[in-house]
Amino acid sequence: MAISQTISKKVDPKGLIIGWSIIILWAISLIFWLNIDLDWKSPLTYLGILIQMHLYTGLFITAHDAMHGVVSSNKRLNHVTGWIAAILFSFNFYWKLFPKHHEHHRHVATDQDPDYHPSGNFFIWYFSFIKQYVTFFQILLMAVTFNILKLFLPTENLIVFWMLPAVLSTLQLFYFGTYLPHRGESDNVHHSKSQSKNHLWAFLSCYFFGYHYEHHDSPGTPWWRLWQVKEQQTADFR
Template sequence: MTALSSRPAAPAHSWVGLAIALVIITAYLGSWYGVLRLDLATLPWGLILLAIAFRTFCHTGLFITAHDAIHGTVFPQNQRLNDGIGAIALFLYALFLYPVMREKHLQHHANPATADDPDYYSDAQRNPALWYGRFIWDYLQGPHRWIVLGGMTLLFHSLFWLGHVPLSNLLLLWVLPNVISSMQLFFIGIYLPHRDPPDGHQNQHRSTTLPLPVFWSWLACYHFGYHWEHHEYPHVPWYRLPAYHAHPPQG
């Protein structure tokens, strides 16, 4: 087993993580600018639904990028750049502050599915909606809450009143994808892997894996469903988790 570390050893000259992170951030910003200007009244519902799905995928990609940065795998050879990419991705996601999210996520890894895990609620096992609500609310504690909620509200109204972005575009192509993305991350990355199974957890990570085929695992949540593998090998970036799922290292 690999010990938990937020600054793992990694290939000294690997630029793959950085390149993927920049593609995700560029796709998010490009689609954000483009779809908010669309005339939705002229588009068939099929294309609108496709735009919502793509925007959701981009939103989730931002969070996964920040998550990998927390574990030091976006650009391992330069901690400042690695953390900078993570901070940008989280800020674009919903004005989240990187140090706050990093502290909470590493606490999750240190105490998975226990009373000391900020992502876990044993009294909400039979009510995933309650667990989801508490999960979101507890990540918005103290000043962080008002920065996120106040900032997102200000940005929304600025885009509507000053940027003249149609309300339907804001709601369908920005707000809705963000909400769906948060649910996607919660259910694939928290609830399903860490809920208590009938016979109890069988490993120290108190986590299971969603055995999806690689393509569907990628679409579901950037392989976040390979969750035992992530806890066992936190130094492995998201795009390499399928290999660890298929062929776990021996010894």
């Protein structure tokens, strides 16, 4: 059953506020964690890693929403926000991500889908996914930036709170936003599965992208309103 598109007819101006809130929170949080005394015996260290991982994922989700034009109705502001969010996530390049993501939407779970791997094997699929998006130039920029930053900041903090959460975030995005929704057979037009309705877990796991069928059915709905699409779908099936 197709989900009504009425939820996403207009670009909500709150999208820009939410997008920039994530960017600013990521920056403030990173500055804080980079300047603390790292203590592996403290649960605060592990909490910091998880917080930064989640905020990195938020950066990508913001860039993703910009690719769908739902961060701002001002196209330039929409794309600039997406570009900044992407570049802060380990120098991802927005205009490289943009066409690949739309290829994914056009050719879901086919050999033309850059996010898909027919093996279904988690590790093979993950490395195939990473190869699509990570470039040598990106790694070079990370290395140069790391070597500059370590002149001013503790090396261990940089690794633990700047680099490690970014890697963990790719696993979070892949597992909840690609692997679970698209593995195996799906007998619907979007070849996508969706997690059961649990809005708190859906947000914590991947900014509601576990509601993946709903995203493909209503790509013009920003991440922070996908729970409404899920509610509507649930009501339609009652």
